[in-house]
């Protein structure tokens with residue numbers, strides 16, 4: 217049982233999306249642009265940091281400046297001369313909370329010309345430090361060219377000088393080239409090279425520009441594993457509806473709706489000076505994005521539960537070693553799917569065990585109360601005593617219908633209170649570790665729920681190996697088996713979060729996590745299975761396993777990756793046969809509908825690997 221955190225870390229049931237406006241003007245008037253954007257319903261604007269006149273500092277050699285004075289001015293400027301007021305678009309901090317600064321896209325940090333390269337670096341440093349000075353939290357940086365080494369080096373060296381400025385690198389989905397045709401993957405690979413050179417710095421993220429043509433779905437999916445902070449929607453990618461308002465094509469809508477879940481900052485990028493569509497003016501673009509957000513498909517039960525847990529790394533529970541808290545049990549009890557599956561499994565096991573029909577069972581129901589003996593075993597002293605509300609999930613069925621001795625590891629809070637109030641003599645509650653309990657009689661059915669996200673990682677095999685000595689020969693264990701699966705995962709976000717601890721211990725820890733900013737490089741493969749009861753265990757005279765070697769597992773699997781990508785870790789899932797065809801699963805392809813008790817497990821890799829397709 218793994219999905220639980222006692223308090224939801226960052227829940228927001230009604231996520232508000234943020235939409236900004238980029239007018240693309242080279243010489244904007246800050247007060248009128250910001251006032252207009254506010255009036256049109258935008259949340260921020262993109263503004264250039266300097267006027268185009270500032271470009272004069274780029275080319276001093278090219279214009280053949282041999283004038284000694286001018287050379288001196290240039291050298292002074294390079295040394296760190298302050299901006300002239302006239303060069304700055306935004307001259308003070310008045311609109312800092314309403315803007316993102318755009319680094320000039322005419323700089324060329326990888327120019328073969330030495331002075332252009334040097335001047336470009338000076339300009340970028342100046343611009344970013346001005347943003348830092350006036351308290352602007354994000355800068356939009358130009359798309360890197362193919363030779364991007366120096367650009368990446370400069371950005372990497374600037375992070376520390378402007379600690380509060382986040383760098384959004386503009387990356388188009390597709391590089392469209394009329395001569396060469398579409399070059400879909402090149403942009404991801406360029407980004408990958410850039411961020412690798414920047415050592416995956418946490419301040420570095422993507423402003424993904426959605427293009428008119430969209431690549432295939434698996435290429436689109438790769439971007440969800442990346443740190444997406446902004447999504448640029450040029451006005452030219454919008455179609456016109458019958459009334460002339462801007463709308464997106466079905467495929468663009470689907471992609472944007474997926475993006476909305478990641479809550480990026482959307483940027484409407486005006487390609488023309490005004491709107492590109494006949495109706496609605498510039499406001500229509502942000503209204504349309506808000507409309508897409510409002511009309512997102514309703515969340516499933518699992519999605520509802522997962523709100524706020526996305527990409528949140530939790531330590532797996534250790535219910536054997538630790539005693540769980542009441543709030544954790546409360547979360548368990550919300551998942552009616554899990555209990556329904558257990559109920560069904562027990563029901564079928566009982567039908568089979570009586571070798572009879574349902575009528576026979578029902579006939580026996582009258583007598584059942586006398587015939588059934590149920591033992592509920594719990595080793596957590598507080599769960600054994602505490603009173604918490606009870607939902608009659610499992611016991612109704614058992615006590616009404618059955619005449620078997622069933623030993624249950626069913627916590628069902630408030631065991632003592634429940635016995636007094638509901639169960640009476642139908643259930644014997646036992647405070648013990650099941651491995652060491654001396655049962656007064658042998659059981660026909662042993663029910664347990666000790667599963668972790670990876671199947672055995674909460675030590676279910678070890679507990680059940682100890683408990684199976686009080687199961688009759690031919691008796692049934694529910695679950696009958698559990699199988700673990702793994703898949704290779706790319707997620708720079710999760711990787712960075714683990715890396716931020718700056719120690720080995722955090723890399724060598726598995727986490728329970730509801731993946732969002734992650735993409736699966738290949739489908740999950742099976743690694744191993746545990747079955748109960750296990751007749752292949754060597755036991756001592758008390759029926760206890762002599763050692764635990766039978767529970768070690770080894771497996772080697774080969775994955776065929778779908779697209780080139782970076783492997784940041786391994787995702788783990790389980791599928792459990794509770795009884796015959798009653799399956800409880802968190803495997804992505806067979807996930808039990810509406811069940812949210814377990815999130816996948818994540819094993820981070822200390823060193824990430826690039827895999828080319």
Ligand SMILES: C[S@@+](CC[C@H](N)C(=O)[O-])C[C@H]1O[C@@H](n2cnc3c(N)ncnc32)[C@H](O)[C@@H]1O
Pocket residue numbers: 217535536539540548549593594595596599625626627628648649650651664665666667679
């Ligand atoms: C994951 S919880 C499941 C609780 C309950 N069966 C349910 O589904 O709501 C596992 C429970 O088993 C108990 N437990 C774990 N190992 C045990 C052991 N060796 N003996 C007895 N109880 C154990 C834990 O204290 C915990 O209450």
